[in-house]
Amino acid sequence: MQLYLCDNHLPDFDEISFEDFSLAQWEELLVAARVDCLMLYGKDHWGWSYYDTKVGQRHPKLSFDLFAETVRMLRRNGIRLMTYYSIGFDNLMATTRDDWALRKADGRKHRIGRETYPKWHSCCFHTGYRDYCKAQVRELLEAHRADFLFLDIIKHGGYTGFGQDNLPLCYCPACEKKFRQRYGMDIPRAADDVARFRRVVQDWEMNVLDYEMVDEITSLAESIQPGIPVMFNETVHFAQRARNRMNAHFSEGRYGSWRTAAMSRLQRRALHYGRSVISCHPTVTAYDVSPVGPSALAAAQVAAWDCDPFLMHGPQDSRGRIDTNSLKGVGRAFADLARMDELLENRQPIDEVRILESDRQRLLDPANHSGPVLAAIDFLTYSKYPFGLIREEDLDGLAASGARALIVPRATWLTEDEAQAVRRFVRDGGLLVCGEDFTLGRCTGREGPLDPLAMGEDFLLADVMGVSFVRRDDTYRHNRWGGYLRVGEHPMWKSMRDTTPPLMPPCYEVTLRPGATCEADHLRPSIAMAMDRWVNWFPPPPGRELSDGPAVVLNRYGKGTCLYFAAPYVEPNDGSPGAEALDWPRRFFNDMLETLLPAPAVRLHSDCPELVDATYYRRDGEVIVHCLNKAAAHAGDGAAPVKAGRLVLTGPLANAASAVMVPSGRELAIRREGDSLVVDVPEIAVHELVHLRLRDGCP
Ligand SMILES: [Zn+2]
Incomplete structure (x- = not known):
């Protein structure tokens, strides 16, 4: 499904x-653009409604029911309706109803803090505004059956840091009273207190601010229109x-289309709509x-992760x-997606490698949290190993899911x-890669x-x-690089034998247990930086001293293996000033997986692993490989085709009878090399599928 929003508040x-x-004009353009579903304003950020409302206020410049007229046009063309409703921002209500406004710690009304543009005010859902929103949602759904209902500006951001600007904690009298009743204390005001009362703030946001809104709106919508995806x-x-x-999922591509979609496919399939919708960036x-390149690639990246691409922009002029x-x-x-629709749905991901995204x-x-997870996604993407994400709640089924490796970016608790589920997974032959304070925390999952x-x-x-565990060493906390690896002879280090790859601080001092082997030492920096101690423009280079204890440890456990890093090993390279993007971790991940996890069921070997990406799926008797060319983002309206690479299938999948590119229809030769099947995948412009049919009788 391809979705679109004309984002003109x-x-x-x-x-x-x-x-x-x-x-x-709308009708002609939407049909020509192959839009399957239109997101349509019920009420926007200004607080204006676009339908005949008895509860709210219709946009003063609107002389007709724009919502109703548009819905009739959508129905005529078989385009689905996603009804949009802005909850967090309602400038009209926040400025006319003082008791409904979201209040900052100093008591003033909150508005988003952009310097020059959008400065909408927010409303608090824990005031009479709640009934106002629910009455409008009821009006909208009773007037027009919606294929989807969409609620905007709802995520509170204290514990994730996310949404802090849009919807921070509210200090209105209603919230103050409710908080005091629940916890016997005032809402923390100082930043230090928010950190000190982390669990309290977390509970407030998770179980009150977020959950009540999600639960009440979902229940209301389902009571009016059973089965509606919200x-x-x-x-x-x-x-x-x-x-x-939530019975359906939607996320904006704030981590980029590829990474946001990768995180979204992790979601357990939602009850009323199984695919996540991802708003494409760019x-x-x-x-x-x-130029078509960047947006076509973004839409392809979303589709490659089994999600639905959503495009939006503001193309409506002041006269409509x-x-x-x-x-x-x-x-x-x-355009491309419409030509491969049939192969984009009803397929199961092949994800032999799982990245743990820890909710805790x-x-x-x-x-x-998110930085290390995103870095792990980048490294696995580079390796072209088939991977997906998993959360704690699903660890119990890890072994049964067909996963062969678990990568843990950061999970303290x-x-x-x-x-025990992880222990069982390794004992039965799984590979575990972890680091830092993995499982050093203690929790029952039932903490108050x-x-x-x-x-x-x-x-x-x-x-x-x-x-x-011995101790955490923060000696080099002011150093950009808290230490260096002096690597051993193991083949996983083959790309970095001639150097000492840097690690971020801190360092964890650990002791080896019987049977485990040290695969790299931790070389201390020459000095610990301080206000009056530095070396030159660059982070202090390696000194001569080794830390006490190993830096990287390999341990056989049962039939499986664990690789442990005594320092951050999946730090994000976000390109910010002073944060040099390191290349060694992704090269290491690639070499490490080839050494410790040989013969994945399917893998694309590319000569340009930086440019070519791939995802992998199964269907009855079929394998679908989605190949993408990132160079398309820089090709403008032209093309910069890149050879996808050598597709290698092993085990039960080494049984393909035919391979065809979709949508180009190119037939590809299949040859056997030892126990594997190899398919040379030619040049691709933006993205294409390789559709393989297995021989009869193959599952
Ligand atoms: Zn409030």
Whole structure:
């Protein structure tokens, strides 16, 4: 499904009118752009409604029921309706109803803090505003059956840091009263207090602010229109409880289309709509002659992760007319996808490698949550191993899921049961890659908001990891690089034998347990940086001293293996000033997987692993490989085709009878090399599928 939103929140200024609004123009453009579903404003950020409302206020410049007219046009063309409703931002209500406004700690009304543009005010859902929103949602759904309901600006951002600007904690009298009743204390005001009362703030946001909104709106919508998929923006940033209450998922591509979609496919399939919708970044720019490459690639990246691409921009002029060129750009971005529709759905991901995205880390240590997860996604993407994500709640089924490796970017707290599931996975032959304080925390999963964070004496999985915890060493906390690896002879280090790869601080001092081997030492920096101690422009180079204890440890456990890093090993390279992007981790991940996890079921070997990406799926008797060319983002309207590479299938998949490229229809030769099947995949422009049919009788 391809979705679109004309993202024009229009004020009631003198300059604004709808006198040139043309439904016929809309109809022509949407059909030509191959839009399957239109997101349509019920109420926008200004607080104006676009339908005949008895509860709210219709946009003052609108002389007709724009919502109803548009819905009739959509139905005529078989285009689905996603009803949009802005909850967090409602400038009208926040400025006219003082008791409904979201209040900052100093008591003033909150508005988003952009310097020059959008400065909408927010409303608090825990006031009478709640009934106002629910009454409008009821009006909208009773008037027009919706294929989807979408709620915007709802994620509160204290514990994830996400959404802080849009919807921070509210200090209105209603919230103050409710908070005091629940926790016997005032809402923390100082930043230090928010950190100190992390669990309290987390409980408030997760179980009250987020959950109540999700639960009440979903229940209301389902009571009016049973089975309706209800989407709340930014699903990937919600904690488990609210997320599990959602019956459909939607996220904006804030981590880029590829990474956001990768995180979204992790979601357990939602009850009423199984695919996540991802808003593409970058998108088509309104009024520009946007080249097709970047937006076509973004839409392809979303589809490659089994999600639905969503494009939006603001092409509506002050008199209501649409910029024709802009919507043509949307059509060009969707063109390829329309030609491979049939192979994009009803398929199961092949993900032999799983990245653990820890919900508990998100809640208890948000600064160390998404960065390491995104870095792990980047490294696995580079390796072209088939991978996906997993959360704690699904660890129990890890072994049965067909996974062969578990990569843990950062997970300090696992329950005994979750740790036991990981232990079982390794004992039965799985590969575990972890680091830092993995399982050093203690939790039962049933902690109350006033319980402190607890740490143990040793790692819960010390037996599996082959190391015991001694202490965390923060000596080099001001150094950009907290140490260097002096690597051993293991083939996983083959790309970095001639150097000493840097590690971020801190360093963990651990001792080897019997049977475990040290695969790299930790070389200390020459000095610990301080205000009056530095070396030159660069981070202090390696000194001569080794840290006490190993830096990287390999341990056999049962039939499986654990690789442990005594320092951060999946730090994000976000390209910010002073944060040099390191290349060695992704090269290491590639070499490490080839050494410790040979013969994946399917893998694309590319000569340009930086440019070519791939995802892999199974269907009855079929394998579908999605190949993408990132150079398309820089090819403008032209093409920069890149040879995809050598596709290698092993085990049960080494049985393909035919391989065809979709949509180009090119037939590919298949040859046998030892126990594997090899298919040379030729040049691709933006993206193509390799569709393999297995011989009869293959599952
Ligand atoms: Zn409030």
